Every structure is written in C-alpha cells, then in structure tokens.
Amino acid sequence: MKKVLIAVLVSLSAWAAPYSVGQSVTPLELNDQFGKHHSMKVMPHTLIMAFEKGTGATVNEYLAAQGKGYLPKINAAFIADISQMPNFITKAFALPKMQKYPHTVLLIQDEVQGLKFPAEEEKITVMKFRGNFLTKIDFVTTTAELKQAIEQ
Template sequence: MKKIIVLMVLIAVSLWGAPYKVGQTVPPMELKDQFGKKHTLKVMPHTLIMAFEKGTGTTVNDYLSSQDKGYLDAHNAAFVADISGMPSFITKAFAIPKMQKYPHIVLLIDDEEFGLKFPGKEEKITIMKFKGNLVDSIDYVSTADELKKAIEQ
C-alpha cells in the first residue's frame, strides 16, 4: 500500500512540474512588468510570446521596439521574459533599467519554478496560442520574420 501511495505522489509531482501542453488550461496568473507594476492575466491573451534566454529576448525586444505603440494590444498578445536564471545584481543594475527604455511592456518571470511551467527550446522563442485559458498551440520561432508571422496570424 505504501508503494502505491508513493507512486501516486511521484506521478502527481511530475505532472505538476511538467510544462503546459496543448489542450491544458492555464490558470490566471499575476506577473510584474519591467516597472514593477503587477499585471493579472485572468484570461490569457490570444498569443503569448516567451523568451527564456538573452538572445531570444533581444530578438523579441528588437522586433517589438520597431513596431507602433500598442502593437501587442492590437494583436491581443503579451511578451513574457523569464529572468529567473539571471543573477539578482545583474537584473537590478543592468537588465531592468534597459527594459524600462522599451516602448512595450515586458512581463517578467523571476521564479524559476514558475518558469518551468512553460515550454521552451534552446535558442527559440516560444509562441503559445490560447482560446480563453486553453492552450491551443505551441510553436517555436527564431527570427523576427517568423515572430511577426506568429503574432499577426
């Protein structure tokens, strides 16, 4: 009996820690932006753009910075950067001040465990599409052209 209980607990923990998949529901979440303002996502935007590395974050920020103000809102999209792996000193001294110069909102994940709930691939930008809070699709892009196509479709 103990083995069954331990097995069930291990399965539950592994499922809880796994990244979201197509068909799963994402619960409402609260994230701070680069200015420290809290944003509550009760219903997920149609398109969630996610960067987990400096290089992919630069690609997204360069592209979004070249767009008109309100571009993300016009396409029912949001950009989330996972900065949880960045040393605190670097985040406060360099990354946040740089992000505050962007004309677009960058929602920030600063908790590594929370960041693990989202799918990612090395050197790729994650594009999650939603219908309400249901994950409709997950794709990965690398270039600004691919990013533009993913946001605008």
C-alpha cells in the same frame, strides 16, 4: 549547472511539467519591468515568451519596431523569464534597459513558474490561446518567423 538544476526541479515537481496544447493555463500574476503588478485571469490570444538573453533581444527588437500599443492592439503579451539572471545583473543592467522599451515586458522571476511553459533552447515560444486553453505552440528563432507566428 543550470540544466542539471532544471532537470532536478522538473523530476521533483510533476506539476511543473510544461503546458501542452489542449491544456488549460492557470491565471498568471507577474510584475513588469517597472515593478507594476499584472494579473492575467484570462490569457491573451498570443503569448510570446523568451527564456534567454538572445531570444529576448530578438523579441524586443521586433516589438520596438512595431511601436507603442502593438501588443494590446493584437491581444498579445510578452513574458521574459529572467529567473536564472543574478539579482545584481537584473537590477543594475537588465531592468534599466527594459524600462526603455515602448512595450510591456512581463517578468518571470520564479524558476519553478518558468518551468510551466514550453521552451526550446535558443528559441522564442509563441503560444496561442482560446480563453485559457492553449491551442498552438510555435518555436521560432528569427523576427520573420516571429512575425508569422504572431499573425497566424
């Protein structure tokens, strides 16, 4: 059902087509796991995105091992698309768990906003930017691949 709904939304919303290399990404306004508002007028050098629970767990495991302050130090951000998660699950389980992480998790809670970003099933998306221009997209699955994509 989720895939059908996403396909319908994509076909009805041409502007929701995923960003591609060479394209300029519009500024983002997102809340983190504590409800704090973040405005990203200029994209960080590296944007890490997870669209599923399993890929999110891989990213969080990797980032937690790097310690507090890792993302700002490397000019990166982590975004988790939780738009498909039921609100009860988000509030009762996901957010309390995320609040224990030593890193910031920016949250996409609007399904259409999530469709703007490139994704592959069961993969982590790692995007590289120069200013707001998308210069590279990698899809990875393991922490070793994630580390390599981030360090490029």
